[in-house]
Each structure stands twice: as C-alpha cells, then as structure tokens.
Amino acid sequence: SQTIHQWPATLVQPVGSPLSLECTVEGTSNPNLYWYRQAAGRGLQLLFYSVGIGQISSEVPQNLSASRPQDRQFILSSKKLLLSDSGFYLCAWSVRTGELFFGEGSRLTVL
Amino acid sequence: QQQVKQSPQSLIVQKGGISIINCAYENTAFDYFPWYQQFPGKGPALLIAIRPDVSEKKEGRFTISFNKSAKQFSLHIMDSQPGDSATYFCAASMSRIDMRFGAGTRLTVKP
Numbered sequence: 112s113q114t115i116h117q118w119p120a121t122l123v124q125p126v127g128s129p130l131s132l133e134c135t136v137e138g139t140s141n142p143n144l145y146w147y148r149q150a151a152g153r154g155l156q157l158l159f160y161s162v163g164i165g166q167i168s169s170e171v172p173q174n175l176s177a178s179r180p181q182d183r184q185f186i187l188s189s190k191k192l193l194l195s196d197s198g199f200y201l202c203a204w205s206v207r208t209g210e211l212f213f214g215e216g217s218r219l220t221v222l
Numbered sequence: 223q224q225q226v227k228q229s230p231q232s233l234i235v236q237k238g239g240i241s242i243i244n245c246a247y248e249n250t251a252f253d254y255f256p257w258y259q260q261f262p263g264k265g266p267a268l269l270i271a272i273r274p275d276v277s278e279k280k281e282g283r284f285t286i287s288f289n290k291s292a293k294q295f296s297l298h299i300m301d302s303q304p305g306d307s308a309t310y311f312c313a314a315s316m317s318r319i320d321m322r323f324g325a326g327t328r329l330t331v332k333p
Contacts, residue, residue, distance in 0.1 A: 154311060154324055154325035154326045155323035155326075157320060157321065160319065160320055168320070203265070205319075209254045209256070209315060210256070210271070211256075211258075211266075211321055213266050215265055216263070
C-alpha cells in the first residue's frame with residue numbers, strides 16, 4: 112500500500128533562518144507531488160507541484176522553493192524565513208485519477 | 223487568485239439535519255470536482271468527487287450536486303452526525319494535476 116511521510120511535524124524557527132521540509136512517498140512510482148500551505152482559518156494554497164524529477168511548477172514564488180531530487184521525494188525550502196511563512200504545510204501525491212493523498216502536515220511557526 | 227469560491231465559512235447543524243456547502247468556480251476548463259474532509263491536526267482526505275458530465279453523485283449520506291451552466295457545485299450531508307464535524311473543502315482541477323481548493327467550511331454538528 113502507498114504511504115506518505117512528511118517531516119518534521121512541528122518546528123519553530125526565527126525570522127531569517129533557513130527551512131527544509133521533506134516528504135517521501137512509498138508504494139507508487141512517478142506520482143505527481145504537491146506542496147500546499149494552510150494558514151490559520153484559511154484554505155489550502157497550492158505552492159508547488161511536480162509531475163516528474165526536476166520538473167517543478169511554482170504557484171507562489173515568494174521566498175520559497177521546491178525540489179524533487181528523486182522520483183518519490185519532494186523538498187520545500189527557504190533561505191530566509193519571513194513571519195508570513197508561518198502555517199501548516201501539507202505534502203500530497205496523486206496518480207492519474209486525480210485523488211490527492213495528503214501527509215500529516217508540518218506546522219511551522221516563525222518568530 | 224481564488225479560482226474556487228466556497229460558502230459558508232462556518233456552519234452549525236443539529237444532529238439529523240442536512241448540511242449544505244456551496245462552491246462556485248470560474249475556469250470552465252476544470253474537469254474534476256472533489257470534496258475533501260479535514261479533521262483538526264490532520265491532512266485532508268477525499269470524501270467524494272464528480273466530473274462535469276454528471277449532475278449528481280451520491281455516496282451514502284454524502285451527495286454532490288453539479289450545475290455546469292451556473293458553474294456551481296454543492297455538498298449535501300444528509301442525517302448529519304457529530305462525527306461529521308470537520309472542515310470541508312471543495313476543489314477543482316484541470317487534467318487532474320493542479321488542484322485548486324476553496325477556503326473551507328467549518329461544520330459543527332450539535333448532538
């Protein structure tokens with residue numbers, strides 16, 4: 112069966128520090144991979160999606176970036192965090208049916 | 223940009239009542255319309271989905287009604303239960319790749 116792992120689950124970072132969130136998927140090959148952000152009381156904002164290794168589409172450039180170094184690995188990064196980067200970050204994968212399978216999320220607080 | 227508009231923001235229903243959540247979209251190229259359910263601290267999970275060539279889909283107590291000409295779709299939860307209390311998101315995508323979510327509706331079902 113397919114599983115998705117996302118880490119860390121919780122982190123508190125100072126403004127200006129770097130960020131790295133990792134996500135891996137098991138049990139499937141060549142999935143579409145996504146990063147979403149959910150701010151408190153708000154919906155799910157699509158940040159990046161990838162249909163293959165090295166192929167990244169950005170919806171919200173800002174100060175975030177994403178990379179897909181391996182087929183089932185998706186990384187969200189920032190060189191310098193802003194206060195507005197606080198939120199609940201969700202990694203997800205999908206196959207051709209379009210159904211999204213979400214990870215447990217990473218709660219980021221920038222102080 | 224918000225491509226899917228969802229209402230209401232919050233909803234309180236008595237046990238046994240009908241919960242209705244509405245969504246409207248702008249892009250006529252969308253071809254897949256799912257609803258996701260999210261419990262606190264968890265990632266969203268697919269509840270039910272519909273394609274634009276179908277006007278209604280029912281799965282148990284959950285029904286999607288779809289109006290292509292009005293570019294609207296809605297979720298009906300019949301016989302609402304306290305366990306249905308969660309945040310519900312409508313979404314839309316083109317070619318099942320980039321999923322765009324509504325802002326979410328927090329449903330509370332009172333016993």
